[in-house]
Amino acid sequence: MTFLRSKNPPRIAVLDWMMPGLDGVEICSRLQDKPNNQLTYTILLTCKSDKEDAIHALDQGAHDFLSKPVHVGELQSRIAVGKRLVEANDRLLELDHLKDRFLRVAAHDLKNPLGFIITMSELLTDENFPEMRQDQDKHLDAIHDAASKMLGQVNDLLKVSTIKEEKEEY
Template identity: 30%
Template sequence: MSNDADKAKSKILIVDDEEFNRKLLKGILASTGHDVFEAVDGMKALELAKENPPDIILLDIMMPGMDGFSVCRKLKDSDKTNDIPILMITSLNEVDDYVRAVDSGADDFITKPVNATAILARIKGFLRNKQLSDKVKHINRFKNDLTRMIVHDLRGPMTGIMGYLDLSMNSDSISSKVREYLQNALSSAHDVSGLIDNLLGIEKLESGTLTLNPEPVHIPSLIQHNIDVQNANIIQSSLKVELQGPRDLICRCDQNLMNRVIQNMLVNAIKFSPENSVIKIEWESNSREFNYSVTNHGESIDPEYQAVIFNKFAQLDDRPALSRGGVGLGLAFCKMAVDAHGGSMELVSPATGFEDGVQFIAKLPLKKESAASSRASIT
């Protein structure tokens, strides 16, 4: 059965130190109409594959200098070339070669003496799969770009909605009932805005396109700002927030990222706290690191979940968060943002100093010079 993929022109790289073997394979492949190019040794093969990745590689094992196994391993270790199918050329009955070839990442074998029909059939199958996987990759890339664009474009209107809700709430001419509705709408808008920021932040951190912008950040102000934003939710659940830490603490970090870490940890604590309970926010720094922790009452998190809780979309079933929205990106964002600073996120459950609940801790290392100024006072 032929399809469009079969007809498309592909690039095939033959790697063999023996001219006779290269000519033989080239002759067999001539009828396919594909572009065939050659490398006489492993180094040249790596160079060519990196410069202009082929769709399939036929790789000899026995070559002077770098042998086929090493070339294969290097190709499979590189992001740029690891999806290229590699067919290793082995001698018949060399079982050891098969095992080593598989261990070094080869996708299949061609046995010497080569059989033209078998080679062509095998190459056809691999090229068809490669073209399909390239298509899937292309579609995924397109989908990711589109999602990023849509999420990014939602940010502007959300800022507008929050601004107008804020203005309306401060109007004298509305009843207390309407003010309460507006407050709820504003709180939901903040949730959506937080989700947008988490999605965009994670995408940037994952793709490596985010540049850290470390600057001296007055931590207590950042914490207070987030408490103010969440005030309606705190009141709604009759929660008490206790603060403990030096009022003059300045930490050198990326303000935007740290703000989002503080926000996510606080929002979670509010979401998962039972009504009329206490949330404790603590911060401190020593000569080596800055610690920020949020502790809340509620259910503890089973040890089996502790390893996955910082993964994307990880949510523990049967928790009230599911009814309060959220998709399980908050802690993943926190971990990536803190990791980007060279720090770590920790979960303590049951919470330290509480008989139940959880404590999340963000730990950021302090550089020697910034540690000295980390307690400088703010005027």
């Protein structure tokens, strides 16, 4: 089990149900609870052929289940399926990371003008700063410019979303 939780664990594990120590089902269950999102695709091999056993193994976290004796070609095909799923999971994690970075940048870019708008509007309404009212038109123009910049950024974000939706329709 420690090998499967190492720094660079195998991405596909073919396990026997009956093993000394932890059995294959328990290992599948523990892998399912691991803290990182990296997928280790598990194929459980067993002499058991009862449907309830397969259901139990799959419910406990096994991704696939094969009864012995195993046909080598079938095992190779199921490993290939596991490889595709691991690669797809890795790509999803990568895209999720990119999305998070993008959202942090977008939030930062919106936060600065929003902070300016809030500060300026508070100063314009604060009785302790009458000098702000003398240049009220200039300050209102600055607030308008900051709000327009934010609206442009929001529209750009919506365009990205619209482009993605249009691509998905094809």
